[in-house]
Amino acid sequence: MTDHVHTGRFTAAPEGPVTVFLIGMRANRWWKLGKVAQVAASMPTMLGYLARTPEAGLLGYQQWFGRTTIMVTYWKSPEHLQRFAADRSAPHLEPWRRFMRESAGTGDVGIWHETYETIPGGRESMYSDMPAFGLAAATGHAPVGAGLNTARQRLEADRAHGPLAE
Incomplete structure (x- = not known):
């Protein structure tokens, strides 16, 4: 992610399904x-490998840190x-395996994940x-242009042709 601001309104332009893994x-x-x-240290190695x-x-990711961390990742498919x-x-x-052996069940560190498969017409x-x-x-x-001004229009466009259709 860069800090370059894209002035105006935009929508995502995925082609086909995208798997979202939190x-x-x-x-x-x-x-x-x-x-x-120790638990946190393995993530940079994984991200380096995936890059x-x-x-x-x-496809990409963003992450936020605090007592509870979250990373949102985007994948080509659940497979x-x-x-x-x-x-x-x-x-x-x-x-x-190390987490399961040394940390799971101790209550010291919790880990979590959720997986969602998005499909055209099911995301905006x-x-x-x-x-x-x-x-x-x-x-x-x-860019959000004619026919893509509302969430409903973007959902319908994504369902019909993808977000680039106008």
Whole structure:
């Protein structure tokens, strides 16, 4: 994500379905910083791998930090996400197994995730005077023009032809 502001109104321009995967962790016992740091430390390695391996299917992500963290990721498909999670050569399985062995059930650190598959006509977005963000940063964006001024119009356009149709 860059800080370049796109002046005006825009909508995301995905072609086809996009899988949205939300993932995060929560420092339940913040005073156990070592345990929290150990769990958090594996994410940069995973993101580096995914950046170097576009065939893995990650389209983009954004993240926010606090006691409860959240990362919103966009994937080509649920199959791409599941393949990455199960791939023995990718940097996910070992940290997951370590978490399950050393942290799960202690109550020190919580982890969570949610997966959603979006389909054309089942999503709508609008960004006004924003840098490329969210789904638009992951898939591209298009100006909001005639026929795309309302959420209802953008949903209908996405359902019929994608957001670039007017």
